[in-house]
Amino acid sequence: MTQNIDKIPELPKGSFERITLDSKQSERITKPSVSFWQDAWYRIRKNKGALFSIILFGLIVIMSFLGPVISPYEPNSQTITHANLPPKIPVIENLGILNGVGTLAGEEVDLYEMKNVEVNYWFGTDGLGRDMFSRVWKGTQVSLFIAFVAAAIDMLIGVIYGGVSGYFGGRVDDFMQRIVEILTGIPNLVVVILFILIMDPGILAIIIALTITGWTGMSRVVRGQVLKYKSQEFVLAARTLGASDSRIIWKHLMPNVLGVIIINTMFTIPSAIFFEAFLSFIGLGLQAPDASLGTLINDGYALIQFAPHILAFPAVLLSLIMIAFNLIGDGLRDALDPKMKD
Known part of the structure; x- marks a missing residue:
């Protein structure tokens, strides 16, 4: 063993160099810190x-406000001689589409030339000669307004109700949950129809009808999250330091539940839009001459064989809104839910 050690060659001096590390720099994080919301936006x-x-x-929201403004025609302005005109858009008509050609007595004819109409209607006209371009965007504006207001009220009531129920628990939770079970046990459509029959059909009636039972889903989600977090160590520490119940709920619990609230709201809005369109379609929503996507689809359904454009534009727009919101909701769920992180 001694002979083997003696045979190991010695390294020349200067082969190694002493490196002195600054203790302040050794643990320095070179990458900038990223907050929770910045990380969510990145995802x-x-x-x-x-x-x-x-x-x-x-773009749809912008056009819902800009469309009725840029259109030279009022949404409710009627010109009977221009009734049921197909869409006609300059420049695009040269491609053989949206050129004002419609079917009359089994033959394709230029209805604008036949009726001596010198103006162009981008989305065509309905049975009363009203401009579909301005009506579609005005109806989109009304539908979005109803859905956003109803979703905001649902979120407000659901968060407060579910947070109080989950935090205090015990008899308070039992009593509050029995109320929720009674409301959810009654079919939502029956409650909405009965309420609308009591009030005059309109925007206010639809919003109140949508929020009567719409908040129950949000309250259950918030209650479940509060029950999950209220037994955590940070809540116990806050209670030990003398924090009040309201401060614990709004300063400690709600920030942790905020991601779930946002995700649930993103799925509530398209549901409200579809439900409003359904009510308007069956005649329980807005009344003429007011327009929403549901009323426009109802009007177009009756003329689908003769003027399919009246149904096509609001139906496509409603479909795009529903798909966009669902994709946004899926993206927010993946970004805000820690379990979905890759």
Whole structure:
């Protein structure tokens, strides 16, 4: 063993150099810190479907306000001689589409030339000669307004009700949950129809009808999350330090539940839009001459064989809104839910 050690060659001096590390620099984090919301936005940007849906929905919202303004015709202005005209858009008509050609007595004819109409209607006209372009965007504006207000009220009531029920628990939770079970046990459509029959059909009646039982789903989600977090160590520490119940709920519990609230709201909005369209379609929503996507689809359904454009534009727009919101909701769920992180 001694002979083997003696045979090991010695390294020349200067082969190693002493490196002195600064203790302040040794543990320094060179990468900038990223907050929870910055990380969520980064994950949404990686989701191409959600990012495209956000841009698409933004354009729809902009056009819902800009469309009735840029149109030279009022949404409720009637010109009977221009009734049931097909869409006609300059420049695009040269491609053989949206050129004002319609079917009359089994033959394709230029209805604008036949009726001596010198103006162009981009989305055509309905049976009363009203401009579909301005009516579609005005109806989109009304439908979005109803859905957003109803979703905001649902979120407000559901968060407060579910947070109080889950935090205090015991008899308070039992009593509050029995009320929720009674409301959810009654079919939502029956409650909405009965309420609308009591009030005059309109925007206010639809919003109140949608929020009567719509908040129960949000309250259950919030209650479940509060029950999950209220036994955690940070809540116990806050209670030990003398924090009040309201401070614990709003400063400690709600920030942790906020992601779930946002995700649930994103799925509530398209449901409200579809339900409003359904009520308007069956005649329990807005009344003429007011327009929403549901009333426009109802009007187009009756003339689908002769003027399919009256149904096509609001139906396509409603479908785009529903798809965009669902993709946005999926993207937010992946970005805000820690369990979905890759």
